[in-house]
Amino acid sequence: MPGSIVVGTQWGDEGKGRIVDIVAKECQHVVRYQGGHNAGHTIVVDSETFALQLIPSGVLYEHVTPIIGNGVVINPWVLIDEIDMLASRGVDCGRLMLSPAAHLVLPYHQIADELAEAQRGDAKLGTTKRGIGPAYADKAARVGLRVEDLLEPMTLRSRLLSVLADRNAYLQRVYDHPGVDPDELADQLITEVAPRLAPLVADTVGWLHEALHAGERVLFEGAQATFLDLDHGTYPFVTSSNPVAGFALVGSGIGPGAIDQVIGIAKAYTTRVGSGPFVTELHGETGEHLRDRGAEYGTNTNRPRRCGWFDAVMGRQAVRLNACTEIALTKLDVLDELDTIKVCVAYEVDGHRYDYLPHLRSLHDRAVPVYATLPGWKTPLDKVTQRWQLPRQAVDYIVFLERQLGLPIRYVCVGPGREQYIRFAA
Ligand code: GDP
Ligand code: IMO
Ligand code: MG
Numbered sequence: 362m363p364g365s366i367v368v369g370t371q372w373g374d375e376g377k378g379r380i381v382d383i384v385a386k387e388c389q390h391v392v393r394y395q396g397g398h399n400a401g402h403t404i405v406v407d408s409e410t411f412a413l414q415l416i417p418s419g420v421l422y423e424h425v426t427p428i429i430g431n432g433v434v435i436n437p438w439v440l441i442d443e444i445d446m447l448a449s450r451g452v453d454c455g456r457l458m459l460s461p462a463a464h465l466v467l468p469y470h471q472i473a474d475e476l477a478e479a480q481r482g483d484a485k486l487g488t489t490k491r492g493i494g495p496a497y498a499d500k501a502a503r504v505g506l507r508v509e510d511l512l513e514p515m516t517l518r519s520r521l522l523s524v525l526a527d528r529n530a531y532l533q534r535v536y537d538h539p540g541v542d543p544d545e546l547a548d549q550l551i552t553e554v555a556p557r558l559a560p561l562v563a564d565t566v567g568w569l570h571e572a573l574h575a576g577e578r579v580l581f582e583g584a585q586a587t588f589l590d591l592d593h594g595t596y597p598f599v600t601s602s603n604p605v606a607g608f609a610l611v612g613s614g615i616g617p618g619a620i621d622q623v624i625g626i627a628k629a630y631t632t633r634v635g636s637g638p639f640v641t642e643l644h645g646e647t648g649e650h651l652r653d654r655g656a657e658y659g660t661n662t663n664r665p666r667r668c669g670w671f672d673a674v675m676g677r678q679a680v681r682l683n684a685c686t687e688i689a690l691t692k693l694d695v696l697d698e699l700d701t702i703k704v705c706v707a708y709e710v711d712g713h714r715y716d717y718l719p720h721l722r723s724l725h726d727r728a729v730p731v732y733a734t735l736p737g738w739k740t741p742l743d744k745v746t747q748r749w750q751l752p753r754q755a756v757d758y759i760v761f762l763e764r765q766l767g768l769p770i771r772y773v774c775v776g777p778g779r780e781q782y783i784r785f786a787a
Contacts, residue, residue, distance in 0.1 A: 363573060363576055363577060363578045363579060363619075363621065364573060364578075364579050364580075364581065364609075364615065364619040364620040364621065364622070365384060365388070365578070365579070365580050365581065365620070365621070365622040365623070365624065366580075366581040366583065366606045366609045366620060366622070366623045366624065366683070367380055367381050367384065367580065367581070367582050367583055367624050367626060367689075368583040368586070368587065368604065368605065368606045368609075368623060368624070368625055368626065368679075368683050368685070369583060369584075369585060369586025369587060369589075369604060369625075369626050370586065370587050370625040370626060370627045370675070370676055370679035370680070370683070370685070370688075371586050371587070371588060371627060371628060371631050371632070371633075371672075371675060371676075371679070372586055372588050372589055372631070372632065372633040372634070372637075372639075373400075373584075373585050373586045373589055373632075373633075373634065374401075374628075374632055374634070374657075374659075374660065374666065375586060375626040375627055375628045375691055376403075376626055376628065376689075376691030376692065376774060377402055377418075377582065377583060377584070377586075377626050378402025378403050378404050378413060378418040379402075379403065379404055379405070379418075379691070379774065379777065379779075380624065380626050380689045380691070380772065380774075381402070381417070381418035381419060381580060381582045382404045382418050382419070382421065382779060383772065383779075383782065384580055384624065385418065385419035385422055385425055385580055386422065387578060388419065388425060388578040388579065388580040389424065389425065389426065389572060389577040389578055389579070390419075390425065390426045390427075390428060390568075390569065390572050390577065390578075390579045390580070391417040391418065391419025391420070391425050391426075391427055391428070391579075391580045391581075391582055392417060392427075392428040392429075392430050392565075392569065392579060392580070392581050392582065392609075392613045393415065393416075393417045393428070393429050393430060393433050393582050393584065394430045394432045394433065394581050394582070394583065394608060394609045394611075394612030394613045395430075395432040395433060395583070395584060395585075395602040395603060395604060395608055395612045396433060396434070396493070396583075396584030396585050396600065396602050396604065397414075397415065397433060397434040397435065397436060397466055397491065397492075397493045397496065397584075398414035398415055398436050398439045398466070398491050398493075398661070399414075399488075399489040399491050399493045399584070399585070399600060400413075400414055400415075400584035400585065401413075401414055401659065401660025401661040401662075402414075402418050402582075402584070402660070403660055403777070404418055404421060404779070405777040405778050405779060406421065406778075406779050407778075407779075409450070411447075411450075412660050412661065413443065414439060414443060414661060415429065415433070415435060415436075415439060415440050415443055416429070416440070416443050416444070416447065416454065416457060417429070417582050418582055419580060419582070420447065420452060420454065420457070421452060426456050426458065426568075427454070427456070427457050427458070428457075428458045428460075428565050428568070428569070428613070429457070429458070429459050429460060429463055429565075430460050430463065430565060430612045430613035430614070431460040431461075431462035431463050431565070431566075431612060431613065431614060432463070432602065432603075432608060432611060432612020432613065433460075433463045433612065434463065434464045434465070434466045434493060434496040434497060434500070434602075435459070435463050435464070435465055435466060435508065436465070436466040436467075436471075436491070436492070437465060437511075437550070437554040437557075437558055438553075438554070440558065441553075441554070441557050441558070444457070444557070454561075457561050458561060458562075458563040458565050458568060459508050459558060459561045459562050459563065459565070460508065460562075460563075460565040460566070460613075460614075461507065461508050461509035461512075461562050461563075462507055462508070462509065463507065463508045464496055464497075464499070464500045464505040464506065464507055464508075465496070465505070465506045465507065465508065465510070465511075466491065466492045466493065466496040467492070467496070467506065467541075467546065468492075468541050468546065469492075469495075469525065469528050469529075469532070469540070469541045470492030470493075470495040470496040470499070471490065471491060471492035471495075472492075472532065472538060472541070473492065473495040473528070473531075473532070474488055474490050474491065474492045474493070474494055474495055475490045476532070476535075476536045476538060477494075477495075478490060480536075485636060486597060486598055486635060486636055486637075487598070487634065487635025487636040487637070488600075488635065489635075489659075489661070489662055493600060493601055493602075494600075494601040496601075497601035497602055498601065499524070504523075504524045504527070506520055506521065506524070508558065508562055509562065511550060511554060511555040511558055511559055511562070512555070512559055512562065514547075514551045514555070517547060517550060517551065518543075518544070518547040518551075521543045521546055521547050521550075522543045522544075522547075525540070525541060525543040525546070526543075528540070528541075529541065529543075565613070565614070566613075566614035566615075569613060569614065569615055570614075570615065573615065573619050579619070581606075581609035581613060581620075583604045583605075583606070583609065584602075584604060585600045585602070585604040586604055587604060587605055587675075587678075587679040587682055587683060588675060588679070589604060590602075590603050590604050590605050590682075591603055592605075593605055593682050595637045595638050595722075595725070596722070598635065598636050598637025598638070599637075605682050605683055606620075606623045606682075606683035606684060606685075607683075621686075622686050622687070623683050623684055623685045623686050623687075624685070624686070624687055624688070624689050624771070624772075625676075625679055625680060625683055625685035625687070625688050625689070625768070626688075626689050626691060627671075627676060627679075627688055627689070627690055627691070627762075627766075628655075628671075628690075628691050628692050629671060629690055629691065629692050629693045629695065629696055629758075629762075630651055630655075630668065630669065630670055630671050630692070630695065630696065631668070631669045631670065631671060631672050631675070632651075632655070632657050632666040632667060632668050632669075633666065633667045633669075634659050634662070634664050634666050634667070635664075638725055638726055639667055639669055640669075640672060640674075640675075640705065640708060640725075640728050640729075640730050641669035641670040641671070641672045641703075641705045641730050642667055642668070642669040643668055643669045643670065647699070648667075648668045648669065649668075650698070650699075651668040651669075651695060652665060652666065652668050654695045654697075654698070655668070655692055655695040670702075670703045670704060670705055670730070670732070671702075671703075671704045671705065671762065672704075672705045672730070673704055673705060673706050673762070673765035673766060674705060674706075674707060674708050674715065674716065674717060674718060675718065676762075676765065676766045677716060677717055677765070677766060677767070678717050678718040680766055680767065680768055681717070685768055686768070687768055687769050687770070687771040688762075688763075688766060688768050688769070688770045688771065689770070689771060689772035689773075689774070690759065690762065690770050690772065690773045690774065691774040692774060693742055693755065693758075693759075693773055693774065693775055694741070694742045694743050694774075694775040694776055694781075696737065696738075696758075697737075697738065697739070697740065697741050697742055697743075698737070698739065699737040699739075700736075700737050700739070701734050701735065701736060701737055702734070702735050702736075702737055702758060703732040703733070703734050703735075704732065704733050704735065704761065704762070704765065705730040705731065705732055706731055706732070706733050706765060707730075707731040708725075708728035708729065708730060708731065709728070709729045709730075709731055710724045710727050710728050710729070711724075711727070714731070715728070733761070735754070735757060735758055735761060736754045736757075737754060738751075738752040738753075738754040738755045738758075740752045740755075742755060742775040742776075743775050743776040743781060744775075745775050745783060746780070746781075746782075746783060747783060748783055748785060751773075751783070759773060769785065769787070770785060771784070771785050771787070772784060772785070773785065
């Protein structure tokens with residue numbers, strides 16, 4: 362069956378957007394299946410940079426139908442701004458499809474996220490403060506508003522009145538915050554949002570089934586990444602959805618038989634934004650070097666990303682959790698100037714060696730990395746387009762990672778530009 366999934370294998374920002382852009386060339390449909398505008402997926406086309414938060418990265422191709430699946434949470438104003446931004450740059454979003462079952466991220470979610478983070482003080486999770494956690498919490502509590510509610514103004518208003526009676530009481534009592542006026546919000550949604558988004562609401566499940574049945578290629582674009590997964594990530598320092606490949610099915614409404622390819626995206630080193638454990642984190646000069654050369658600052662929040670060596674223990678765990686069939690390695694060029702490069706090949710905890718992530722958080726927190734050291738190549742890679750042009754040490758690094766992960770690396774990226782990658786033959 363013709364379904365491919367692109368999934369982050371680390372803590373996000375691996376370059377999923379740019380890989381989707383490469384793979385989407387051969388696809389007819391690209392679907393976002395979870396997350397919201399906490400994502401920032403960058404695509405660089407010639408001198409133009411597109412940073413997308415909600416719209417699938419395949420949108421730049423006219424032959425692709427971009428679809429926002431039921432598993433996504435949508436801030437409608439951010440989506441409208443993104444549609445307008447793309448239109449102003451010549452990209453038409455008229456063919457974008459929205460699942461009626463996707464939930465809305467509303468101002469009271471964002472307020473709750475901000476206030477909860479402020480209250481946690483030093484114990485903050487480091488969220489993007491976009492309201493993503495509170496929106497998914499409302500979904501699970503069955504009090505969320507969905508895209509389909511935009512089609513029914515009366516229902517929308519009464520659901521808002523009911524949920525805000527509760528949410529406003531909480532904001533007032535716990536945070537001394539005045540809350541959100543339900544009628545004002547309902548008016549805005551009915552007059553500003555619904556006219557823009559209602560025409561895009563479609564039977565995305567039916568559409569995808571027919572496409573897959575007809576043999577058309579569908580690409581499922583994950584946001585965030587495996588170790589930000591609510592179940593499998595470094596809880597509680599995770600996001601509130603399930604980025605792992607399995608959720609592509611739930612978040613878009615298809616079955617497991619539809620998937621024949623899972624591309625795990627890995628940076629040639631590791632980064633993380635926000636709080637939480639990071640076994641291979643570098644605090645000194647080398648970490649700063651990676652941040653500078655890799656421009657490791659949040660795509661939307663501009664927060665500096667924490668940087669460290671490649672962690673093959675996490676990589677192997679991600680391969681398992683997502684059933685990856687291949688790897689795309691990004692940002693290899695960022696390592697160009699290093700004399701030596703380290704790769705974490707195992708963790709050591711209390712004298713025991715772990716090849717996969719320890720199953721208990723208490724063990725993970727005490728893990729010490731076991732490193733292999735490889736020679737650097739000290740040559741710029743940004744113009745390399747063929748495997749044979751790579752210096753021997755760079756090939757050795759790639760082959761070393763392939764052996765560590767037990768999977769072929771099919772794409773190696775050497776710069777942010779659309780053409781700056783090497784395709785490794787199957
Ligand atoms: P995503 O969230 O996984 O889509 O990744 P982001 O877009 O947040 O972050 C990846 C950043 O690295 C973006 O600024 C990309 O333009 C850039 N990038 C992607 N691949 C490469 C690469 O191979 N080399 C370099 N130097 N930059 C890259
Ligand atoms: P893309 O799709 C990197 C992180 C936040 C925080 C944690 C929880 O661009 O890879 P949230 O706002 O989701 O409740 O924050 O998750 N986070 C990301 N980190 N890339 C992302 O998306 C992220 N989305 C959320 O920094 O640590
Ligand atoms: Mg990103």
